Amino acid sequence: MLQVDSLVLTVTDPDSGQATEILHGNSFTLGSGEALGLVGESGSGKSMTLKCILGIEPSSARVEGSIELDGTDLLGSGGEELRRIRANDLALISQNPHGSLNPVLPVGRFLIEGMSDARSLPAAQARTRAAELLRQVGIDDTERVLRSYPHQLSGGMLQRVVIAGAMSGDPKLLLADEPTTALDVTTQAEVVAILDEKRREHGLSMIYVTHDLDLAAAICDRLAVMKDGEILEIGTPEEIRDRPKTEYTRALMSARPQLYPDGAPQPAPGTGPLTNTEDRA
Ligand SMILES: Nc1ncnc2c1ncn2[C@@H]1O[C@H](COP(=O)(O)OP(=O)(O)O)[C@@H](O)[C@H]1O
Numbered sequence: 443m444l445q446v447d448s449l450v451l452t453v454t455d456p457d458s459g460q461a462t463e464i465l466h467g468n469s470f471t472l473g474s475g476e477a478l479g480l481v482g483e484s485g486s487g488k489s490m491t492l493k494c495i496l497g498i499e500p501s502s503a504r505v506e507g508s509i510e511l512d513g514t515d516l517l518g519s520g521g522e523e524l525r526r527i528r529a530n531d532l533a534l535i536s537q538n539p540h541g542s543l544n545p546v547l548p549v550g551r552f553l554i555e556g557m558s559d560a561r562s563l564p565a566a567q568a569r570t571r572a573a574e575l576l577r578q579v580g581i582d583d584t585e586r587v588l589r590s591y592p593h594q595l596s597g598g599m600l601q602r603v604v605i606a607g608a609m610s611g612d613p614k615l616l617l618a619d620e621p622t623t624a625l626d627v628t629t630q631a632e633v634v635a636i637l638d639e640k641r642r643e644h645g646l647s648m649i650y651v652t653h654d655l656d657l658a659a660a661i662c663d664r665l666a667v668m669k670d671g672e673i674l675e676i677g678t679p680e681e682i683r684d685r686p687k688t689e690y691t692r693a694l695m696s697a698r699p700q701l702y703p704d705g706a707p708q709p710a711p712g713t714g715p716l717t718n719t720e721d722r723a
């Protein structure tokens with residue numbers, strides 16, 4: 443469903459005029475319903491890759507290569523249509539949920555405005571549906587949450603609201619950029635589990651960005667290991683673990699405690715020891 447080919451991102455410093463290449467010709471594909479983990483250290487170009495897909499790279503940047511979503515090149519011409527495709531088909535869940543929510547709207551209004559048929563829907567019905575969306579992401583006191591403004595809710599609660607909102611928009615592709623990094627450890631596990639469950643339920647494709655190889659391995663079908671703006675290798679979690687192609691991947695793994703020795707069954711995401719022993723700060 444998504445095909446990224448030879449993606450190059452170059453940013454130019456407006457003062458010095460100096461151009462720096464940030465992404466160096468990366469290619470990867472994503473199948474329908476598939477989850478790809480984009481894994482690498484801070485500064486390796488993970489967020490920039492998502493920004494290129496979303497069309498929100500810095501204004502000083504030049505993007506080359508191609509990014510095809512179901513046959514449409516998102517880097518092609520046709521600004522208005524591409525904006526519509528991106529708005530309808532892509533959903534971003536970022537590290538900071540405040541960035542996705544409107545600070546001056548109660549959560550209920552935010553969810554209702556995100557509904558595709560918001561205008562034609564009677565208010566009471568829209569409200570019922572917003573409450574239902576919240577219940578689907580594990581929120582029980584829906585009336586209180588619907589009435590609350592973003593600053594009145596915890597980060598974990600807000601991230602659930604963002605996930606609920608993303609699902610209601612019926613996207614094809616979910617782009618998750620370290621969505622739990624800013625949360626406390628227990629909440630991280632809950633939010634990862636909800637995201638994973640909702641994605642599978644809706645049959646969505648996903649790119650999950652993280653520096654946490656174990657987490658990515660637990661929830662993704664394939665992993666792409668990134669370093670310094672380059673994808674070093676792509677494979678299933680088993681391939682990456684058992685037959686790493688690069689020293690860097692080996693180092694990334696040996697930097698982690700051995701949580702799942704060969705043959706040991708892996709716990710469901712968010713329930714295993716990694717949720718307690720990992721430091722994802
Ligand atoms: N607005 C920007 N302008 C120029 N360079 C940037 C900008 N934002 C990030 N970078 C650079 O791009 C590289 C990749 O950043 P990023 O994609 O945010 O990394 P990651 O998400 O993997 O931590 C880094 O070297 C960073 O310094």
Ligand SMILES: [Mg+2]
Binds near residue numbers: 488489490619
């Ligand atoms: Mg990032």
